[in-house]
Amino acid sequence: QSVLTQPPSVSGAPGQRVTISCTGGSSNFGAGYDVHWYQQIPGTAPKLLIYDNNKRLSGVPDRFSGSKSGSSASLAITGLQAEDEADYYCQSYDSSLSGWLFGGGTKLTVL
Amino acid sequence: QITLKESGPTLMKLRQMVTLTCNFSGFSLSSSEVGVGWIRQPPGKAPEWLGVIYWNEEKRYNPSLKSRLTITKDAPKNEVALTLSVLAPVDTATYYCVYTKLPSYSFFYWGQGILVTVSP
Numbered sequence: 001q002s003v004l005t006q007p008p009s010v011s012g013a014p015g016q017r018v019t020i021s022c023t024g025g026s027s028n029f030g031a032g033y034d035v036h037w038y039q040q041i042p043g044t045a046p047k048l049l050i051y052d053n054n055k056r057l058s059g060v061p062d063r064f065s066g067s068k069s070g071s072s073a074s075l076a077i078t079g080l081q082a083e084d085e086a087d088y089y090c091q092s093y094d095s096s097l098s099g100w101l102f103g104g105g106t107k108l109t110v111l
Numbered sequence: 112q113i114t115l116k117e118s119g120p121t122l123m124k125l126r127q128m129v130t131l132t133c134n135f136s137g138f139s140l141s142s143s144e145v146g147v148g149w150i151r152q153p154p155g156k157a158p159e160w161l162g163v164i165y166w167n168e169e170k171r172y173n174p175s176l177k178s179r180l181t182i183t184k185d186a187p188k189n190e191v192a193l194t195l196s197v198l199a200p201v202d203t204a205t206y207y208c209v210y211t212k213l214p215s216y217s218f219f220y221w222g223q224g225i226l227v228t229v230s231p
Contacts, residue, residue, distance in 0.1 A: 033216065034215070034216065034217075036215075036216070036217035036218075038158075038218075044223075045207055045221040045222065045223055045224050046152075046158060046207075046221055047221065048217055048218060048219055048220070048221075051215055051217035051219070052215055052217065057219065089157060089158060091158075091217065091218075092216070093216040097173075097174065098171070098174065099160055099171060099172075099173050099174070100148075100160035100163075100216060100218075101160070102157050102158045102159065102160065103157065104157050105157045
């Protein structure tokens with residue numbers, strides 16, 4: 001279906017590793033479309049972190065990595081830092097929608 | 112360096128029409144595979160894709176808004192405009208223009224956004 005599902009929230013302590021999942025369906029990930037990940041710090045515009053499943057945009061720390069397998073994708077953040085506290089969104093293209101689709105977002109809290 | 116900036120009215124009334132302009136620099140909308148899109152984000156909610164216009168004039172619109180939405184470009188002026196008609200309070204959101212480039216379906220760079228509020 002034309003929905004990307006993310007957990008509402010995740011948390012981790014500084015230095016830890018966290019993952020954020022994004023589950024799609026047969027008309028997006030299952031159809032072979034790539035996943036992209038954005039970070040949004042409150043009060044600012046979203047910023048692209050990972051595109052085409054696992055490519056880091058220039059300037060993005062290598063603590064951020066992405067993967068996709070079948071109808072699921074995930075964003076991993078290692079060496080968690082206080083500045084990583086933000087909302088994270090996955091995004092893909094959907095053939096049923098004939099357009100672009102965003103997940104509902106995951107709020108990352110650094111404990 | 113690619114930059115985009117949205118401008119336009121920030122307070123609208125029910126059933127009015129709004130036109131937002133995106134002025135960009137650092138790329139040409141005449142270059143192959145380049146596109147400019149619009150995305151909005153209601154307060155406290157996830158982003159929603161509205162539409163995109165490509166270098167070759169191809170336009171794609173969100174089906175849920177297609178009847179109310181128009182996107183145009185003026186490549187020599189480095190401008191893209193979005194017009195949304197018959198506004199309702201549910202259209203209250205921050206509107207972003209974004210840079211995209213095929214074959215990726217990601218949005219590489221975003222403007223700072225403009226908050227448009229629609230009053231009943």
